[in-house]
Each structure stands twice: as C-alpha cells, then as structure tokens.
Amino acid sequence: MSDHESTYVPKTGIEKWLDSRLPIIRFGADYMSLPTPRNLNYWYTFGGILTLCLMVQIVTGIVLAMHYVPNTELAFASVERIMRDVNGGWLIRYVHANGASMFFIAVYLHMLRGLYYGSYKAPREIIWILGCVIFFLMIATAFLGYVLPWGQMSFWGAEVITNLIGAIPMIGEPVLIWLRGGPAIDNATLNRFFSLHYLLPFVIFGVVVLHLWALHTSGQNNPAGILIPKERTPKDTLPFHPYFTVKDGFAIILFLILFAVFVFYMPNALGHADNYIPANPLQTPAHIVPEWYMLPFYAILRAIPDKFGGVLAMFGAIGVLFILPWLDTSRVRSMRYRPTMKVFFLIFLVVGVGLGWCGAQLPDAQVVPGMPSFQLLDGQLNSYLWLTRLLTAYYFAFFFIIMPWVGLKETPLPVPHSISEPVLDGGIPEKKG
Amino acid sequence: MTIQNGTRSAVFKIVASAVAALSLVAMAAPATAAGGGAKHPRSGGFSFEGPFGTFDQAQLQRGYKVYREVCAACHGMQLMSFRNLGQPGGPFYDAHENWSPAENPYVRALAAEVQVPDIDTETGEPITRPATPADHFPSPYPNATAAAAANGGAAPPDLSVMAKARHDGANYIYSLLSGYVPAPQGLKMAPGQHYNPYMAGDLAPFWEGDEHHVPPGGFIAMPAPLSDGQVTYDDGSPQTVDQYAKDVAAFIAWASDPHAVERKRTGFGVLIFLLLFAGLTYASYRRIWKGIAH
Incomplete structure (x- = not known):
C-alpha cells in the first residue's frame, strides 16, 4: 500500500527545495x-x-x-x-x-x-x-x-x-x-x-x-x-x-x-x-527461575530429560514461529470465520499460560498436593514434570499437527467480500452524519 | 443504537485487553513466591505500607539506634552514608530547618560517634578517625573472609537492601527478629545453629518426629539478637523485643528504598494526569469517529 497516491503538496519555498532533494516531509505526510x-x-x-x-x-x-x-x-x-x-x-x-x-x-x-x-x-x-x-x-x-x-x-x-x-x-x-x-x-x-x-x-x-x-x-x-x-x-x-x-x-x-x-x-x-x-x-540459590516472560520456554527446556534435547526443544519452540506461514493450510485468514480453529487457539492460550506457571515450579513438586500417583519413567505422574510435558506436547502439536490438519478438514464460515460489507450490513451508505 | 452498541463493544474490548494483559502479569506471581516451608511473616502494621503510606520518622530514628547499637556489631550497611540519614524523608531530616544532609547537626553528631578507617594524610599510615556525614557506614569486618571466620563460617549479610532482598521484606525482618522460639523436640541441631520458624529452609532431613509434621522454618546461624530492655529509648516507646524488631525493620525498609515515599507521591500525580489525558483522548476519539462506521 506504499504505492498509494501521494497527496502531499509542498507549499513554501523551503518545503519545495527540500522535497526535491530529500522528500522527508512527503514521507511523513x-x-x-x-x-x-x-x-x-x-x-x-x-x-x-x-x-x-x-x-x-x-x-x-x-x-x-x-x-x-x-x-x-x-x-x-x-x-x-x-x-x-x-x-x-x-x-x-x-x-x-x-x-x-x-x-x-x-x-x-x-x-x-x-x-x-x-x-x-x-x-x-x-x-x-x-x-x-x-x-x-x-x-x-x-x-x-x-x-x-x-x-x-x-x-x-x-x-x-x-x-x-x-x-x-x-x-x-x-x-x-x-x-x-x-x-x-x-x-x-x-x-x-x-x-x-x-x-x-x-x-x-x-x-x-x-x-x-x-x-x-x-x-x-x-x-x-x-x-x-x-x-x-x-x-x-x-x-x-x-x-x-x-x-x-x-x-x-x-x-x-x-x-x-x-x-x-x-x-x-x-x-x-x-x-x-x-x-x-x-x-547457589534454592530455586533458579528466569523472569516471568521466559518461563514458558524455560518449562519446555526442563520438560526434555536430555539436556541437548531440551535446548533444541526450547529453541524449536521459538523457531517454529518462523515457519508458521507454511504450516497453516487454511485458505481463510481470520479465526473469526474458523470456529474449530478458534477452540484450538483458546486451548493454546491456556497451554501457554500453563507452561509459564509450570516454569516457575519445582519439577518434582506435586500438581495436586497429596494426590497419590505412580512413577512413570523418570518422575511421578502427579508432578509438574509430567504436566509440563503434556503442555509441551500440545504446544508443538498445535503448530505441526493441528494447524495443517484443521486447515484442510474444517468448514469455515462464509467470509465477507469486503470490509465494509459486515460493517455496513450490505449497502447502507458509509457516512451517517 | 449503532453508536451505543459500538460503545459497549469498545468498552468490552478494552476490558478484555486489560484482562489479557493482567493474566500475563499474573504469570509473574509464582516467580516471586518465597521458597521453603517457612512460616508466613506476621504483619508489623507498618505505616509505610499501601499506596499512601509514609515512614514514621520517630520509628526510623529508633530503628537506626537499634541498628547502630545491636546489628552493626556484625552487619554492615555498605550502601548507606551518614548523610543519607539527613536527606529528605530520612530519619533525621528536619523540614523546618532545611539543613543540607552535610550540615545537619544530628547527622554530624551521629557520624562522629562512629570511628572509620582512613589513612594519615601526612604519613600514609592507617588510622581511624570520627566519621563525617560523607562517610559510608563502616563495615564491622575488614573483609568477607574475616566476617565468615568470626561467625562460624557464615558471613553476616549486608543489610543495605535487605528489605528488597526478601519476599515481603519488612514483615519478614520483623517476624524473623521477634520470632525466635526454642527448637522443637526431635530436631537435630548442629552446633552454632539456631531454629527460627520464619527462616527459609527445609528441616525434613533433620527431623526425627512425625514425618507429616515437619516444623516450619529453617536453621539460622544468628542467635536471637534482641532482648527486652537492651536498647534505651528516650521517647517512651516500649523497650521490648517486638518493638525493637518493628523499628529496625522499618529502618531497613527505608534504607532499602529511601525514595519510596517520593515514588508513591509522584505516582499519584502521574496517574491523575494519565486518567485525565485518557479521558480527553477518548473524547477526541469519539468526536473524530462520530458517524464513521467501523
């Protein structure tokens, strides 16, 4: 849209002089x-x-x-x-x-x-x-x-x-x-x-x-x-x-x-x-935690038992965002018209906040205090370790499975033909005094 | 009708944005939680709490006295200078006289009571001399190793920012200092350690009693530092451990954040301005968008 008609007209002599040399006022206008x-x-x-x-x-x-x-x-x-x-x-x-x-x-x-x-x-x-x-x-x-x-x-x-x-x-x-x-x-x-x-x-x-x-x-x-x-x-x-x-x-x-x-x-x-x-x-402090805005990624790092694997997962969690445009197969942009995807998006929000919460907890701590559970591989099932793993799995599934799959399978709602169509309900004149 | 609906949905959207922002902020809460199974600090009922709270100057003066006569024997406050005591908002600031911190006679007298190390300007030999308002509070030990050696291996921490370095700082300091109780039966204590229910820690490995009733708190190398009547107050305040602990906690809270009152006052003006500015901008917004469908 940068090719829209320039409507700037230099008025004073100085503006005309400047406009033919460095059109910086035109740029701003x-x-x-x-x-x-x-x-x-x-x-x-x-x-x-x-x-x-x-x-x-x-x-x-x-x-x-x-x-x-x-x-x-x-x-x-x-x-x-x-x-x-x-x-x-x-x-x-x-x-x-x-x-x-x-x-x-x-x-x-x-x-x-x-x-x-x-x-x-x-x-x-x-x-x-x-x-x-x-x-x-x-x-x-x-x-x-x-x-x-x-x-x-x-x-x-x-x-x-x-x-x-x-x-x-x-x-x-x-x-x-x-x-x-x-x-x-x-x-x-x-x-x-x-x-x-x-x-x-x-x-x-x-x-x-x-x-x-x-x-x-x-x-x-x-x-x-x-x-x-x-x-x-x-x-x-x-x-x-x-x-x-x-x-x-x-x-x-x-x-x-x-x-x-x-x-x-x-x-x-x-x-x-x-x-x-x-x-x-x-x-060493009893509990090393990063600032709140890094907690979701810190949680993903700790979810993987292997240190290098954790590093890859953490950087992968950010890296996946770079290829997002090619993971989404939907022809519709806005989730306003994608009711199925909207639900997965809301779950994604909860998962993101949940990962942040988990990142601030000790991995061995119980999620539900006092609830008996059993040992699953390297940790109790009722622990932040396993909750984090569940949430991490959803985080990656959202991008690698849900996005491509829902885009192909869903039936989106009808998309309006223009912006003013939903706004003006069809044909009402746009200025209303 | 359309405009009303528009307003309502705009308000809804703003509220939704605010809720979303706050929920992100709420993620920060666990990061600030204090660790361990320590008892939750008791409230010291401090005058400086809340958005309009200010320091009680008499309490700060008493707190300084407790620090100087008791705490300073082992704990430094390296970031504090004597002149700080006389700066606006400080314990010995006098708004009527409006002395500069350097010429404040109380500050000069208090500084002169303390000896600080220096070198003789003629010979270069190490000497001690009475402090001036420009001097930092002297540390009780020449270095951290000496401090640790004199205290069974645990160097007493510097108290300059202690109220910011602990969760719920002032209440924590008050509770810790006044909260010493005899160690419960069944707790294995190493020599030189003391039990305090407000100290962070995990006592499970040292507990021989019922595993479901591990006592709260942890071990602390500092023995109970305060006793009733230890410091003489000349303003008639009770000379009790509870009062000493409150007063010194208030003094450390002030020293940790000496501009706290100025900060809250500034914030009040800033918020009034921003609210008015928001109202004006919203009015402009409504006027500019009047009759524009969107």
Missing part, C-alpha cells in the same frame, strides 16, 4: 495519510504500544549506561547508587526494569493477535518473520540486561543459560568459553554482556524499520482477514491520521496507566527478591 482498514480493533494498537516501549527502553537505557559500571565488584553497588543518589535515578531504573516486562506483555498480545487473525499468511510472511526476529532479539536483550545488576539471579541465570550452549555436542565447550570470555562467568562475561545489551536494541530498531516497511508494502491485515482490492480502498479504509493516531493514542495511554501502577506502586513485584542479593558464585 504519506505515512499519516496511509489508507488503513477501517475495522481495526484495539488488539491492533499493540504495534504502536511496542514502538513506545522500544523508545522508552532505549532512552532510559542510555541514561542508565551513563551511571552503570560493568565490573563484577562494582555493578551491584552502581545500580543501587543510581536508585539512591542519581537525581530521578530510582524512576529511570524502575521504568527500565518494569519496561522490559511491559514490552513483553505487549509483544505477546501483539503476536497472539497476529496468530488469531492470520496476519502471518500470504502476502505478509516477511512481516511475520521479521517480527519473530524482533521477538528473538528481545529475548536475548532482556536476558543480557537481567545479568547486568549482578545479583544472585543475574549470575545464576547467566550460568544456566550459557551452560545450554555447552550442551551442544563437539563444539559446545569451546563456544561456551568463547561466549563467556573465560572458563567461568566473570568480569569478561559481564563486560561483553553490557556491550551487547547496548547494541541489540539498535539492531531491534533496524528490524522494526524493516517490519514496518514490509507492513506498508503488503498492507495491514484486519479482523476480517481479507485483502482490500484497489478499487475498494476508499470504501474499506480510512487515513491513518487522525482515525488511528487517536485510537492508538488512547490505547497507549491506557497501557501507560498499567505501566505507571507497576513503576510507582509495585516496582519490584515482577522481579525476584534474590536479585537484590549481590552475586555469589559460591552459593
């Missing part, structure tokens, strides 16, 4: 007048919210980096110094720490929206894949950032995650040493993690630009999941501004209210108390 499907609902506001999240993280992160000291002896105290002695430092650091959680809340809802409305299907495969790249980079950035305060969970989280690399046969051990900068996690590790944590957000920014470029080339999806033919554009779309700037703006403010409640009233609720204990390589 065209962006604002972009024809946007008129039926977008609030689930479509998370793109704007995520842009804001990235900006907030970059701005607060740059300020934090001015005061942070990437040294194992000083890192913990330097973060606390930011909270105590830097003017407004407590605000900047709590915004950055909670901002990571907010970023992940928004990205999960954004991805689930794409999954539900079939936003990954042709011609939007590249948008989806770039989104998966951003998600993967976000996980990496968040992990690196969580190590920087050099608390107990920072250190032991880094220990667990880097050890995964060591599970790769043959090359694992040398790669592990290369990544850590030595045989153990130490100052060299912290220094390179800081460097990469500063780098990756700008890489994310670059991929976001590509993500938006691809979006504006193939056009936005919409809850009806139908392509907008050129001749219908004026009827089915509205200019991005003011209709969607105000809608996104309202959603962003609601999101900021949630954000503010966490930052100002429960700034440490989403973190682990152990990360306020300085890192101690000689004392």
Whole structure:
C-alpha cells in the first residue's frame, strides 16, 4: 500500500527545495495519510504500544549506561547508587526494569493477535518473520540486561543459560568459553554482556524499520482477514491520521496507566527478591527461575530429560514461529470465520499460560498436593514434570499437527467480500452524519 | 443504537485487553513466591505500607539506634552514608530547618560517634578517625573472609537492601527478629545453629518426629539478637523485643528504598494526569469517529 497516491503538496519555498532533494516531509505526510482498514480493533494498537516501549527502553537505557559500571565488584553497588543518589535515578531504573516486562506483555498480545487473525499468511510472511526476529532479539536483550545488576539471579541465570550452549555436542565447550570470555562467568562475561545489551536494541530498531516497511508494502491485515482490492480502498479504509493516531493514542495511554501502577506502586513485584542479593558464585540459590516472560520456554527446556534435547526443544519452540506461514493450510485468514480453529487457539492460550506457571515450579513438586500417583519413567505422574510435558506436547502439536490438519478438514464460515460489507450490513451508505 | 452498541463493544474490548494483559502479569506471581516451608511473616502494621503510606520518622530514628547499637556489631550497611540519614524523608531530616544532609547537626553528631578507617594524610599510615556525614557506614569486618571466620563460617549479610532482598521484606525482618522460639523436640541441631520458624529452609532431613509434621522454618546461624530492655529509648516507646524488631525493620525498609515515599507521591500525580489525558483522548476519539462506521 506504499504505492498509494501521494497527496502531499509542498507549499513554501523551503518545503519545495527540500522535497526535491530529500522528500522527508512527503514521507511523513504519506505515512499519516496511509489508507488503513477501517475495522481495526484495539488488539491492533499493540504495534504502536511496542514502538513506545522500544523508545522508552532505549532512552532510559542510555541514561542508565551513563551511571552503570560493568565490573563484577562494582555493578551491584552502581545500580543501587543510581536508585539512591542519581537525581530521578530510582524512576529511570524502575521504568527500565518494569519496561522490559511491559514490552513483553505487549509483544505477546501483539503476536497472539497476529496468530488469531492470520496476519502471518500470504502476502505478509516477511512481516511475520521479521517480527519473530524482533521477538528473538528481545529475548536475548532482556536476558543480557537481567545479568547486568549482578545479583544472585543475574549470575545464576547467566550460568544456566550459557551452560545450554555447552550442551551442544563437539563444539559446545569451546563456544561456551568463547561466549563467556573465560572458563567461568566473570568480569569478561559481564563486560561483553553490557556491550551487547547496548547494541541489540539498535539492531531491534533496524528490524522494526524493516517490519514496518514490509507492513506498508503488503498492507495491514484486519479482523476480517481479507485483502482490500484497489478499487475498494476508499470504501474499506480510512487515513491513518487522525482515525488511528487517536485510537492508538488512547490505547497507549491506557497501557501507560498499567505501566505507571507497576513503576510507582509495585516496582519490584515482577522481579525476584534474590536479585537484590549481590552475586555469589559460591552459593547457589534454592530455586533458579528466569523472569516471568521466559518461563514458558524455560518449562519446555526442563520438560526434555536430555539436556541437548531440551535446548533444541526450547529453541524449536521459538523457531517454529518462523515457519508458521507454511504450516497453516487454511485458505481463510481470520479465526473469526474458523470456529474449530478458534477452540484450538483458546486451548493454546491456556497451554501457554500453563507452561509459564509450570516454569516457575519445582519439577518434582506435586500438581495436586497429596494426590497419590505412580512413577512413570523418570518422575511421578502427579508432578509438574509430567504436566509440563503434556503442555509441551500440545504446544508443538498445535503448530505441526493441528494447524495443517484443521486447515484442510474444517468448514469455515462464509467470509465477507469486503470490509465494509459486515460493517455496513450490505449497502447502507458509509457516512451517517 | 449503532453508536451505543459500538460503545459497549469498545468498552468490552478494552476490558478484555486489560484482562489479557493482567493474566500475563499474573504469570509473574509464582516467580516471586518465597521458597521453603517457612512460616508466613506476621504483619508489623507498618505505616509505610499501601499506596499512601509514609515512614514514621520517630520509628526510623529508633530503628537506626537499634541498628547502630545491636546489628552493626556484625552487619554492615555498605550502601548507606551518614548523610543519607539527613536527606529528605530520612530519619533525621528536619523540614523546618532545611539543613543540607552535610550540615545537619544530628547527622554530624551521629557520624562522629562512629570511628572509620582512613589513612594519615601526612604519613600514609592507617588510622581511624570520627566519621563525617560523607562517610559510608563502616563495615564491622575488614573483609568477607574475616566476617565468615568470626561467625562460624557464615558471613553476616549486608543489610543495605535487605528489605528488597526478601519476599515481603519488612514483615519478614520483623517476624524473623521477634520470632525466635526454642527448637522443637526431635530436631537435630548442629552446633552454632539456631531454629527460627520464619527462616527459609527445609528441616525434613533433620527431623526425627512425625514425618507429616515437619516444623516450619529453617536453621539460622544468628542467635536471637534482641532482648527486652537492651536498647534505651528516650521517647517512651516500649523497650521490648517486638518493638525493637518493628523499628529496625522499618529502618531497613527505608534504607532499602529511601525514595519510596517520593515514588508513591509522584505516582499519584502521574496517574491523575494519565486518567485525565485518557479521558480527553477518548473524547477526541469519539468526536473524530462520530458517524464513521467501523
């Protein structure tokens, strides 16, 4: 849709001069007048919210980096110094720490929206894949950032995650040493993690630009999941501004209210108390858990008895998203018209939250306390280990079995011919005064 | 009719989004749960709890006294400087006089009561001198190894951020300090260990009684540190273990997050602003979309 007619007319001499050399004002004006499907609902506001999240993280992160000291002896105290002695430092650091959680809340809802409305299907495969790249980079950035305060969970989280690399046969051990900068996690590790944590957000920014470029080339999806033919554009779309700037703006403010409640009233609720204990390589915490947004993948990692198998499953759980456009065989995009798939999608939601829950529990703990069960292979049946395995099986079955199979077998509901058809109930004039 | 329906469904969608967001947040809850079979901390009834709670300055002053006279013998607070005691919101800040933390006479006097290590500027020889407001709280041991050696192998932890480093920090500290009870019959105790029902741990391997009634809590290397009448209060507050534990827990809670009150006050203004802004934006939204079918 980037080929829509440019309606920008430079008025002043300076604008004309600039427009023939660097048409940057035209670029912005065209962006604002972009024809946007008129039926977008609030689930479509998370793109704007995520842009804001990235900006907030970059701005607060740059300020934090001015005061942070990437040294194992000083890192913990330097973060606390930011909270105590830097003017407004407590605000900047709590915004950055909670901002990571907010970023992940928004990205999960954004991805689930794409999954539900079939936003990954042709011609939007590249948008989806770039989104998966951003998600993967976000996980990496968040992990690196969580190590920087050099608390107990920072250190032991880094220990667990880097050890995964060591599970790769043959090359694992040398790669592990290369990544850590030595045989153990130490100052060299912290220094390179800081460097990469500063780098990756700008890489994310670059991929976001590509993500938006691809979006504006193939056009936005919409809850009806139908392509907008050129001749219908004026009827089915509205200019991005003011209709969607105000809608996104309202959603962003609601999101900021949630954000503010966490930052100002429960700034440490989403973190682990152990990360306020300085890192101690000689004392393993009783229970090493990652941040909440990694828990589903952590659960999948632990579900597999073999360490390398667990690593493959964990990366596979993210990797499968990249090939999603080719796993879905349905000709209908939106699950609004796919009643069978909708049920499997809802189960998938429950499974995702369930995996997150399992990731925070001890694998041997009983799911139903006190209920007798029996030993099945390497664990009691009534344990989080087996619940996690059940949920993991559904996670992969959803993509590899349910998606291809339901797409071929189901009978979808009739799909409207245009966006304005369901909206306007056939032929009512679109302006109603 | 159409517009009304539209409003209702818009409201429904917003609520649905909010519920979805909160359910994702709820996944964080298990990550913060305290481990082990410790007893749930008792409430200290602290004035600083809740969105509008503020620190009780007299309690912070008493808490500092308990820390200085009892805890400081073994526990450092390396992130604290004496000047912090006189900063706005601190135990010895005086809003009327508005002294800077460095010139606050209470802070200067309290600092001068404590000796800190330094070097002689003429000779370079190690000396000790009375502290100034700019000095950090001195640590009771020269290094972590010395601290561990003097305490049967377990170095007393630094208390600077202790209230943030434990789940339900202030109530936990209060409960732990005032919660020492004699070890139950049938618990195998190693020398130098003490029983506390609020300490994290798993006592099953050391329990010789009924396996379904393993006592809560764990072993702690610190013996009960407080006793009635140990610290003299000059404001008439009860000189009991319970009161000492509450006061020192409040002091550590303040020291762990000295800007907590400022944070909550700022948040109140931010939320009022955001709610007004949301209302205005929603009004604009309704106006712009008036009569537009979608």
